[in-house]
Every structure is written in structure tokens, then in C-alpha cells.
Amino acid sequence: MECLKKGSFCIILKPDRPFCFARPHSGDSNRFESEDFIPGAAIRAALARNMKTGGKLEQYFHKLYIRHAFASPENNIGQIRPFVIPLSFVVDHNDEFRDACLQSKPGLLNGDAPTFLPDWKDKHYPQVFEFLQQQPPKQEQEKLERQVVVHTAIDSHSGRSLEKGLFTLETIEPDNYCWHSEVHFDDHDINESDKIEVLNELDSLFQQGLSALGKTNACATVSYAATTLTAKTFCEQWEVISETPDNTLVLILQTPALLLPDLEGLHSSNSDATLLEKYRQSWKVLSQDSLELSHFYAQQHLAGGSYMQKRFWADKDDYYPEILTNAGSVFVFHLKQDKLEIAQTQLKKWLKTGLPQHGDQHLGQHWETNPYIAANGYGEIRIRPKQWVEKQVKPGEWDDC
Template identity: 40%
Template sequence: MKNYRYHIHLHLLAPVLSQAAGGHAHGLDTAALHDSNDEAGVPSLPGSLIRGNLRHAWKYFADILENNTPAEVSPITRTHITQWLGDKSGDQYDSPQRAQLHFSPYWRAQSKVSATGILHRIQIDSDTGSVKPSALQVIETPFAAGEKITFSGYIDTALDPEQAEFLYHWLNKGLRYLPAVGALKGIGFGRIKDVDIDYAEIQIQAQTVFKPRQAAFGICIKPQSEFCIAQHHIRDNNFATQDFIPGGVIKGILAQQVGKEGPRKHEYPQLAKHFDQLRITHAFANCETRKQRPIATPLSLVTIKTAEKYKVYDLALHSQAGLIDRQAPAFAPDWKGEQAQLIAEHCQQAMPPARNIQVRTAINRQDTGFSTLGNARDEALFSMETIQPEGYHWLANVDCHQIPAADRDLVIEQLQQLFSQGLYGLGKTKSFATVECLPEPCKPTASHALLHEQRVIISLQSAALLLPEIGAIPATNARQQLHEQYHKNWLQLSASSLKLSHFYATQTLTGSAYLQKRFWFDKAYNPQLLTQAGSVFVFDIVDVDTAQEKLQNWLTHGLPQLDGREDWQTNPYIANNGYGEIAVNLKRHWQQQPGEAWHELS
């Protein structure tokens, strides 16, 4: 199997229109889409538009050729279409049917904008045959009517040579069959004049394969286009993105290639054999000029307002409420823009990347067959928040300690080779990202020794499943029960070597029909209660030797599961997917104490 890129040039006759969402220039009803990653704002067609039109054409071919094909001809089938373009989850476990083809997000016009004018359309009243009142539409036209415009994009995939040639054949047929693309096709917009396609094997720039001094190394991920890693959402038609890339997402992309059902598992046999033992942490964003992995904002940090500016303090070593310089300190839920920016600087965090909003709609399909009606489905509009990655990279660590020593070096070598080919299909936009392997793990800011001044302070760097017994905690006024559950669970994790003194933590419920079908199908449905990143737990040391051993193990491998469910197929919140990562005894907990300014409330 090899990686291929198909370069495609669509030669269209203007006017051409793919509508942009969001705010428009004053007086415009319909604006043309422009590449949001380009400062010049080049008119573009979205890759999803090309994908949808290809699906439409190919399904038409498959329906016709299903029972009308000579034996010597190899027709396109519904199976090919599902493999190439994917489909919605269909089985009882909601197993995804991911696409093999990855379309460039924007197919950009290769000609300069030759017209900045507008077109007008009116609607005719069906009863009177005259112009319908208040039905004038003003349309942006970047190109003059009749002008030949070339829109260029690419499709990446991994196929065998014979399959690559078969795909080339049907790409030509599918795109040449299309009469037009974009909006307003019925009145002559976006007519396809010609199509040029060529393809070649992607030449991977070889990275130096190194043997890390430890059984771990860092990776630097650079998405090449906007992407969306959806948060847990309340509404089905709005997807907000997270700032980080979960380790489970990175492993999922790799698993598509070398997992148990991966098409390339025979090329990387040792990696495929030990894949489940591989741990990848969440990838956190930072400016491209910084190679340090930022820390999660500790929830023990507070701010107070002075005469000229805000000051930041850390209350991790204080177990009771109090005042700082006779002011009530502001915790994370109360921070405004200036305070949040100050805290980000203290935690070596970059300012959040810019965001964009994409608006899409589902397309109507007939109940039988694969043919589509092609029009927008009623009440199926949805929006997707995306991250603009320019100027940022995402840093994560790869831990191979659990892999047997006899195979570990070979697994690391194969893993680095696979990373050198990049990550395809990142997030909901199916973006491509390059990956640079770093010889050392990305370490957070400075920390004291694991046991410092007879205290241990653990700060969660990613969410952790520390409260599996959700029924034991009331929904409100549960301070005592929450402390008891955390105390009991930390005693279990630490083999009674650490006694919880106090904590600063937040929790969130997570659950859905999707999680039930994919991961919790073997039991009755209950949401899970995750302790969020940034939560801080302060401990007294009971057994020095055992505590030292446990803390070192947690730093290296992440927190284990209290109920022993370490299988990703039944529990997505395991350490190997990036959850339960910790930092121990960050120096800021001691350095940023309020000192004499602190006045404890009795």
C-alpha cells in the first residue's frame, strides 16, 4: 500500500458561486466563499462540495451498472463508494465507516479576481407572473460572465497501485459527468468546461529515526488546515471545538492504518501487535517558537486587583477560605479577559488560536437505493467551530514503557516511520497534519522533587475518571461526600501511602447515546463523572517509599483506573488515550503563595 495524491483542476465557466456563511459586506445577500486560510481571500470551492458531487455521480453509475455490466468490465459499486467516501455509522455499536479519500478543504481559483461587481435576481410571483415584492437578491460575482476559471485541489489516499489506477479512472468519469458545481447551477452558474487529473505517489521526506534515551519521546503536530475536535455538546446542530488534540484521537488515526483491522498492519507488524500498549498524551497548543508543553491552569490559582494591575497567587497549600490583602480572591469561574490572559502567561500558555465558523446542511436522500435528491434537507442545518492553526503547533508525548523490551526499539522505529507520513483525517474536518518526532519527551514547567516538605501536590494535566461511583455523590451540597469519595479513591490508588488533605477541583458529566453504543454496550447506561484538567489535590505522606514508587509510576504511565477497566473498547478515558496525566509539586505552588498577605477566615 502506498500514499497517493491526486491533483485535480476543474475548468469552469463564470459566473461561479459557492456561498459563504457568516457576515457579508453591506448590501450583499449572497457572498462568494473565500479561503479563510489565505490573507488575500482567494475565491474557493469547499472540498465537501466536490466530495458531495462525486458521491452523487458515483451512486448514479453504481445503480445503472449493478445489473448491466459486461463480465470483462470492472464497475464501480456501492462498496467502493462507502470505502472511498465513508458513510454514517450504521450498526448497533455506531461503528464509524471512515473515508479513504481526504479532500483538500478549499479548492482555490487560480485566476485573479477580474470583477468586483454584483448580479441581481428577482423572484416571480407564481399567481400574478410579476415581480414578487421584497424578493430582490444581490449576489457577489468575483469573475466576469463567460470567463474560464480553474479551481485546483487535491485528494490524498493510501491504496495499492491497482486500486489507485481504478480510482483515477472513476474520478475522471465522475467529475466529467458533472454538468456544473456550486450554487445556482440551474441558471448557468458553475458550468464545467473540462477536467484535468494526474496522480503520483507521495514522497515522504525521511526523518532521522532515533532511539530515545528513555522509552518515550515527544511529537510536534502541525495541522495544515482548520480543524474541529468537538467538545461534548448539548445540541445536535452545534459543534464547538476543544483547544487540544486528545491522545485517543491521535491513536485512532494511527489505528486506521495499523490497528487490528488496519490495511497496513502487515507493514508494521510489531507496532500492530503492541498497539494497545502504546500511550499517547493529549497534544497541547503552543506558539511555533516555543517547544515547551504548557501546563493546565491549576484551579488553585487566584487573582486580586491592586491599584494598577492584577496579581496572581496560588492557594494550593491553604485548606481554608481566606482573604488576600483584605480582598476576596477571584477563582477561575470569575476571571475576565485581562485576568485570563495574565494566568495564561503564568502557565506558559499561548493565547488561544483564532476560530472560524463553518455552516453545513444535510442533503436529502431517497429511501431506496443510493441516489440522492440533491437538495438541502429541512431543519438539518448545523454549525461547526474550527481552529485556525497558523502560527501554532501541538505538543504531545509518546510512552512505550509498557511494550516488552524485546520489541520496544523496533516498535519505536516503526512508529516514527508512520508519524513521518503525517496524520490524515484529523477531527470533523478530516484535516491533514504533519508530525515531527522529538528525541526527548516534552516536559512541563519546573517541579520540585516528588516528596517536598512532607507534602505532595498533584495537578491534573488531563481529565481523569476519579469518581466511578457517581451515585454516592448528591447533585448539590455534596462537599463532605465529595471529599470522602476522593479520599477513599486516592487511598486505593496510592496503596494507602497518600492521605488527601484538601483539593481544588471541578467535575463534568459526560455521556451520550454514542458512548453507550460504542463503549458501554455491556451494561446499563449511566453518565460518567470526569474530574477536569487543572484540578489540584494536596496530600500528606503516610508511606514514603510506596508514595515515591506510585508517584513515579503515575508520572510515567498516567493514573490507572479505579475499577480496573483499562480496555479502550469499554472505557475511552484510560491513560493510554491521554487521560489521567499529572504534574507533581509544581514550583509555582510554593513560589506564588500569598505569604503575609493571607488572612484565613475562621
């Protein structure tokens, strides 16, 4: 395929059966609820199982970045990869949505409290999907459905059912949907012949399809769509950024990111100023001091549990859960005038391969100890598109509290 030659391309997955990539759950629960996306790590694992031993792909596998595959209706004619709804989107008293990303303080929108995403109702989503050019299902039966299946654990020695071995899988039904992911191969310091060989091996694996996905061992066919962010698109976005007052830059997380490696002094409540300072320190390091964080709209969640501890951190004496910043989180920056070139270089890299790990991150940068690396699909970002300005809260509409 022509799109593979650039090393950055979009793949479309079509699972052959209901699948389950279980969300974190308590150790005493026998119910496994699936995420509605296919993790980048699962796609990489499917490739690793079948790639040629001693081949170029195996040699450079650490340079392969695969993003989470997001669900999209099969009637998505433009094959647009879904955009995560930003947490800065709010709904006013007329049920019209607006983007409040440039508002740095809590306030009222046209005299009323705005409704943020966690409190939205079903009626609020269609207009947002339309604005994001993401076609919602046209019919009720086309909506992403979940299916509950009951299983019995089997004793590996006797072949009989285990006592108290019942468990349930809440799976995703793939009918009427496909899943869009992006693949990026970092060809820095790799000669052209090796790059071609890597991409040929990758193409061969995708042509075979992916297997053993999730708890149901689903298989998926793979097709291509050249819809990744191009250099031209980035240049257009950068031109708009450079023309804004104070060189304002708005970044939106598409997948969770490990942005808070240092939690010292961060309490569970009343830590607004501390959290802002922690994020400022984090982005300062990641951007090589080229970005100054103004404010943010973000949520966080704890990640960990007994499985993660045994799977990734069994050799550590102490165990602590990690704090991930949620997908949809919005960060607003001012670009430093004397470091615009550095900022441009960093942004181009982040858009292609995701946010890097901090150099002193205690989990390290290898998949065996850190499941949250960019190669597995974490830390994906997008720059706010220029056409979103039409939905931006206008001067005089917002009153700071």
C-alpha cells in the same frame, strides 16, 4: 530520532487545515463546536488505521500512551508543552495572581475575597502565561481563532441534500499555532529487539504524518521535541517534596480523569464532606494507601449522552452519565512516612503513563468500553514545580472563613 530510543518523547503536530473535535452537545443541536486540543485517542486512531498488520506495534499497541495535544504559538522557541492553569490560582484585589493550593479552608486574601479562575477576566491571563513560561500570542491576529462553516448532510442513496440536513462546524484555525503531545511506550516485560521494532514502526508512521483527524479529515505533519519529564527532573521534585513539612505533595490534573467510580451517597449540592471522602477513597486505592488526601481545588462535569451510550455502552441495560474531574484540578496530599517508597514508585508511573483505572471500575480498562483510559490521554498529572513557591500565599495573608 535519538529521543525515540528512551520510549518517551514529545511530538509537535501541525494541522494542514481547520479541524473539529466536537464537544458534547444535545441530540437536537446541529452545531458542532470543536475542542481547542487534539485528543490522544484521535492520534492513536490515526496510527491504528495505518500501522502494519501483524507488526510489533500492533502487538503492543495497548502499551502506547498518547496524551492530548495542547495548542502553543509557533513562536514557542523553547518548545515547552503548555501547562494547564491550576484551579488553586487566585487573583487578589490588586489583580496579582497567587497560588492558594496549601489553604485547606475558604478564606480572605489580605482581607478581600480572592477571584478564582472561573471568574477571571482577559487582563488576568498574560501574567499567568508568563509565569508558566507559555508565550501568549504577540499580536491580536495570532490568537487561536474559530471558524464557522455550514454544511448540508447528503442522502447516501440518492446523492441529494437531505431535507433539514443543514449543520455547522465551529472549527479551530491552525495558523500561527502548533499542538504539543507526549508519547510514552510502556516497555515493561518487553525485550529490547521488540521495543526497537515498535519504535521504528512508530517513527515511520509519524514521518508519514497523521491523516483523517476530526470531522474535517485534517492531516498533520509530525516533528519531535525531547521535552518530556526526565528521571532527573523527577528526582529534583521528589527531593523538594521530601523536605517540605508533613511531606506535602501537590498534584495537578492536566486532563480530565475518572476519579469518582462510586457515586453512592453523593448528592448534587451540600456534599462537600462526602465529596472529600469519595476523593480520599479513590486516591487511597490508586496510591496503594501511600497518599493521604488533605484537601483539593476541583471541578467536575458530566460526560455521556446518546452518542456515548450507543458507541461504548450499547450492551448495558442501564445508562448513567460519568462524572469526570476537570483538568486544572489540584489535590494536596501528605505522604505517609512508612510508605514513601511505594509513593515514589506510583508517582513515577503516573507521570509517565497517567492515572490508572480503578480495579472495580464498571467501564473496564479497554478502549472499546471506556474512552477515558490513560492510553487515550486522560488522567495526566504533574507535580507542582518547586519554583511556584514564590507565588504561594504566605502565612498571615489568608484568613479562614
